[in-house]
Amino acid sequence: MRTSDTALTVRGLGKHFGGVTALDGVDLTVRRAEAVAVIGPNGAGKSTLLKLIAGVHRRDSGSIHLGERRLDRLPPHRITRLGVALAHQVPRPFHGLTVRDNVRIGAMAAGPPMRGPELDELLALCRLDTKAARPADSLRVLDLKRLEVARALATRPQVLMLDEVAAGLVGRELDEAIDLIRRVHQRGTTVILVEHIERVVRELVDRVLVLNWGRPIAEGTPAQIALDEQVRAVYLGDSSPAGTGPAVHSPDVSQDMRSAGQDTASTAVPADTDDVLVLDGVTSGYGDMLALRDFSLRVRPGQIVTVLGANGAGKSTLCGTLMGTVGTRTGRITAFGRDITRLPVHERARLGIAYCQEGRRVFGDLTVAENLQLGAPLSLAKGELHTRMDRVHAVFPVLAERAGQKAGTMSGGQQQMLAVGRALMANPSVLICDEISLGLAPVAIDALYQALTEINAQGVAILLVEQNVKRALGICDHAVVLSRGRVSYRGGPAGLLDEADLDAAYFGTPTPDAAVSSTTPATHPGSPARTTGDPS
Amino acid sequence: MTPTPTPRRWWPAAALLLSTVVCFALGGVLDHGTLDLGVTLLCYLAIAQAWNILAGFGGLVSLGSAAFVATGGYAAALLLVHTGLSWPLAVAAAPVVAMLLALLLSAALLRLRGDYFSVGTLAIAIALQALIRNWDWAGGASGVTLPVDAVPSGGNLFQLAVIVAALAMALTLHARHSAFGIRLAAIRDNEPAAAGLGVAVRRHQLAALLPSSAITGLAGAVIAFQFVVISPDGVASVSWSLNAVLMTVVGGTGTVLGPLLGVAVVYYGLTRELQSEQTLSLVIEGVLLIAIVRFAPQGVWPLLCRTARRLLGPRPGTGRPVTGRGDEDETVPSGTETLAMDVA
Numbered sequence: 001m002r003t004s005d006t007a008l009t010v011r012g013l014g015k016h017f018g019g020v021t022a023l024d025g026v027d028l029t030v031r032r033a034e035a036v037a038v039i040g041p042n043g044a045g046k047s048t049l050l051k052l053i054a055g056v057h058r059r060d061s062g063s064i065h066l067g068e069r070r071l072d073r074l075p076p077h078r079i080t081r082l083g084v085a086l087a088h089q090v091p092r093p094f095h096g097l098t099v100r101d102n103v104r105i106g107a108m109a110a111g112p113p114m115r116g117p118e119l120d121e122l123l124a125l126c127r128l129d130t131k132a133a134r135p136a137d138s139l140r141v142l143d144l145k146r147l148e149v150a151r152a153l154a155t156r157p158q159v160l161m162l163d164e165v166a167a168g169l170v171g172r173e174l175d176e177a178i179d180l181i182r183r184v185h186q187r188g189t190t191v192i193l194v195e196h197i198e199r200v201v202r203e204l205v206d207r208v209l210v211l212n213w214g215r216p217i218a219e220g221t222p223a224q225i226a227l228d229e230q231v232r233a234v235y236l237g238d239s240s241p242a243g244t245g246p247a248v249h250s251p252d253v254s255q256d257m258r259s260a261g262q263d264t265a266s267t268a269v270p271a272d273t274d275d276v277l278v279l280d281g282v283t284s285g286y287g288d289m290l291a292l293r294d295f296s297l298r299v300r301p302g303q304i305v306t307v308l309g310a311n312g313a314g315k316s317t318l319c320g321t322l323m324g325t326v327g328t329r330t331g332r333i334t335a336f337g338r339d340i341t342r343l344p345v346h347e348r349a350r351l352g353i354a355y356c357q358e359g360r361r362v363f364g365d366l367t368v369a370e371n372l373q374l375g376a377p378l379s380l381a382k383g384e385l386h387t388r389m390d391r392v393h394a395v396f397p398v399l400a401e402r403a404g405q406k407a408g409t410m411s412g413g414q415q416q417m418l419a420v421g422r423a424l425m426a427n428p429s430v431l432i433c434d435e436i437s438l439g440l441a442p443v444a445i446d447a448l449y450q451a452l453t454e455i456n457a458q459g460v461a462i463l464l465v466e467q468n469v470k471r472a473l474g475i476c477d478h479a480v481v482l483s484r485g486r487v488s489y490r491g492g493p494a495g496l497l498d499e500a501d502l503d504a505a506y507f508g509t510p511t512p513d514a515a516v517s518s519t520t521p522a523t524h525p526g527s528p529a530r531t532t533g534d535p536s
Numbered sequence: 537m538t539p540t541p542t543p544r545r546w547w548p549a550a551a552l553l554l555s556t557v558v559c560f561a562l563g564g565v566l567d568h569g570t571l572d573l574g575v576t577l578l579c580y581l582a583i584a585q586a587w588n589i590l591a592g593f594g595g596l597v598s599l600g601s602a603a604f605v606a607t608g609g610y611a612a613a614l615l616l617v618h619t620g621l622s623w624p625l626a627v628a629a630a631p632v633v634a635m636l637l638a639l640l641l642s643a644a645l646l647r648l649r650g651d652y653f654s655v656g657t658l659a660i661a662i663a664l665q666a667l668i669r670n671w672d673w674a675g676g677a678s679g680v681t682l683p684v685d686a687v688p689s690g691g692n693l694f695q696l697a698v699i700v701a702a703l704a705m706a707l708t709l710h711a712r713h714s715a716f717g718i719r720l721a722a723i724r725d726n727e728p729a730a731a732g733l734g735v736a737v738r739r740h741q742l743a744a745l746l747p748s749s750a751i752t753g754l755a756g757a758v759i760a761f762q763f764v765v766i767s768p769d770g771v772a773s774v775s776w777s778l779n780a781v782l783m784t785v786v787g788g789t790g791t792v793l794g795p796l797l798g799v800a801v802v803y804y805g806l807t808r809e810l811q812s813e814q815t816l817s818l819v820i821e822g823v824l825l826i827a828i829v830r831f832a833p834q835g836v837w838p839l840l841c842r843t844a845r846r847l848l849g850p851r852p853g854t855g856r857p858v859t860g861r862g863d864e865d866e867t868v869p870s871g872t873e874t875l876a877m878d879v880a
Contacts, residue, residue, distance in 0.1 A: 054732060056728060056732065075731065075736075076728070076731040076732050077730075077731045077732075077733075077734045077735055077736045077737065080731075080732060080733060080734035081734045085732075085733075086732060088729075088732075092726045092728070092729035093725075093726070093729075094721065094722045094725035094726055094729070094730070095725050095726075096721050096724070096725050096790075097718065097721055097722065097725065101718050101721075102722075104715075104718060105718060105719060105722045105730065105733050105735065106733040106734070108715060108719065108734070108735075109733055109734025109735075151733055152733075154733075155733060155734055
């Protein structure tokens with residue numbers, strides 16, 4: 001039934017990619033000025049649904065109407081001009097154009113040309129006003145996401161679809177994103193969200209549609225959905241935060257490790273050859289910009305150390321510096337007692353440091369087994385190769401089941417497992433994981449973190465760079481929070497469980513010194529690393 | 537990465553108008569040899585600029601310039617020889633026929649993407665050359681001889697070439713500074729994303745292809761008048777396509793003045809100077825192209841601009857302190873230039 005009150009009607013929508021059914025018989029009716037969320041595990045067909053509505057893909061069956069107008073046979077640019085905009089999960093900026101021109105393209109889509117002040121207002125709304133003249137390819141992830149939203153908004157949509165635009169945001173960034181979407185919604189725009197972050201869904205939408213394997217399995221208010229048994233089973237899982245997770249590490253152990261970490265911070269010269277990784281006063285960055293300042297860290301054998309921090313805090317720079325893709329300006333990096341500060345990347349990898357990069361980076365056209373094989377040294381004997389593969393399969397059984405499948409056709413969670421498994425094929429002594437829970441459904445994160453504790457139990461030390469604070473704190477022995485390239489917290493996970501403490505460490509508070517020192521008794525006052533509290 | 541279209545300013549158009557008027561006036565002053573060289577340079581400029589609009593701004597890397605040079609040249613020549621029209625009408629017909637060919641081919645060509653588009657345009661250029669070679673009415677392999685009295689020469693031909701090149705420059709300026717140009721660049725950078733923002737992809741690509749073909753066809757007519765005897769091995773040679781690419785890439789793809797510089801460097805500086813050493817000329821052109829692609833992939837013109845800015849202007853961003861939550865502001869330097877700047 002389509003009435004004048006209806007913004008968007010989806011009837012019996014189906015889509016296949018080759019032999020894979022992405023969507024099957026999906027119905028969705030969105031009223032004018034309503035906010036609806038579509039949730040579900042990775043590979044459920046959420047992004048496909050949005051892309052079919054936007055005309056990026058063609059539907060195989062069913063129909064899509066905007067008001068009375070049928071959309072599913074129109075090309076994407078016509079659909080946009082009719083008032084349907086999609087902000088994609090993976091930002092797709094026009095690299096050669098400035099931020100402002102990127103947004104201008106959207107503004108040319110329909111209606112009278114957007115005047116300068118209107119454009120500036122939109123840029124300010126998305127917090128891009130100070131970066132308007134910069135080329136889009138100089139932006140970092142968070143700003144690229146803002147640009148994606150700004151471009152979609154510039155088309156003056158009646159229906160705005162947002163595909164995981166809040167993924168990877170924490171603390172105040174998340175507040176800002178929620179606030180932005182709320183303001184857009186309050187102007188009368190119909191909003192359809194695909195999101196994994198429960199808070200975004202709870203705070204913004206009136207109605208939730210849950211998909212699994214391309215089929216709708218539940219629909220209702222956020223509160224009803226949270227109580228639905230089937231939804232809990234396929235999507236939410238046992239997602240209780242820190243503490244009840246895999247309880248390999250008791251609080252007592254954390255306490256011990258914390259004091260160990262404290263010793264490290266105050267030790268000027270690392271001499272202990274037992275240590276897996278030692279960074280001592282490391283400074284690194286790009287051009288004029290220092291992304292990591294005077295950073296010290298020690299990872300002991302069998303330890304799980306987590307590095308937390310907001311976007312742009314310097315976490316990925318830390319990974320790059322450890323692996324040698326970003327040059328070290330000052331300071332020293334030692335691995336297994338050997339100075340590796342000037343060692344090239346491949347030699348560091350040979351020493352037993354495995355790096356699981358942000359964004360999975362699996363080879364989509366190769367099979368799962370071939371991807372794993374690429375993680376092992378070329379000269380490895382066949383027998384040893386199979387031993388290692390069996391060991392990875394023991395941790396991730398799904399990789400054995402899907403050995404012959406192309407990696408690109410697997411769900412996000414499975415691809416992330418493959419990326420971790422591939423890193424393990426090098427038989428590392430230490431595994432560096434950069435943002436492995438990004439964009440994954442709660443159940444998939446559960447499985448990954450369970451696997452991490454198993455890997456750790458086999459004696460592999462883990463350096464976990466994360467934005468998912470609660471998960472990371474749930475399994476780590478020692479936590480470091482980076483804020484603008486400096487350490488703002490160092491100690492056991494217990495000191496960060498309180499929201500206020502965490503916010504202080506992430507973004508500072510009006511009296512950062514007091515906040516940091518009161519929550520981190522373990523931090524050594526004379527430690528060279530404890531500098532962020534300084535207002536300078 | 538090619539530069540961004542920037543807001544329209546009045547002085548580039550004024551400079552173009554002024555230099556067009558000056559060059560036009562020079563047509564009555566210069567000696568015969570210089571005029572002949574001028575016509576060649578101006579035709580190369582028009583062809584290179586037409587390729588620049590299509591490839592540099594639109595991202596459609598064509599290897600088919602020769603097809604449109606031949607179409608324009610033969611259209612003008614055959615009209616003169618077989619119908620006895622006056623030469624201005626023959627010149628006017630050249631871009632029309634070239635555009636008709638482009639329109640006909642666009643149905644197939646604009647479905648191709650990336651390398652496939654390049655290969656498709658190359659195939660068309662080669663096929664057209666073979667077609668002309670076997671077409672008796674068009675003179676077959678030996679070509680057509682134009683009636684010398686009926687075609688312009690010397691100063692008149694030079695002035696015609698000036699107008700064609702000026703048209704090409706004006707079109708490039710438009711692509712560089714207009715909303716159309718921005719949308720074309722958006723399609724170049726990410727086609728699905730542009731479509732998702734309401735840009736009609738095929739229509740914009742066609743809107744780049746048609747004028748580009750017209751300019752190339754016009755240049756073809758001028759070349760036919762200059763050669764007097766045209767043959768499939770002359771005006772339909774693949775070397776027209778390759779020269780358009782070479783000159784633009786050397787000068788600076790996606791810039792307005794790059795092709796001008798590229799034509800000067802490649803034709804005036806190399807091809808002509810080394811006319812007696814054909815083989816050496818090819819070797820040097822090859823080495824030059826490799827050096828450009830390796831050390832200045834954006835071309836010579838952007839490199840000169842950057843160097844000038846570095847020598848004259850203040851050093852941007854030096855010692856910039858990190859303020860506020862400015863960590864998102866950090867940029868990764870995009871090339872060796874920035875590193876060199878730090879050392880300087």
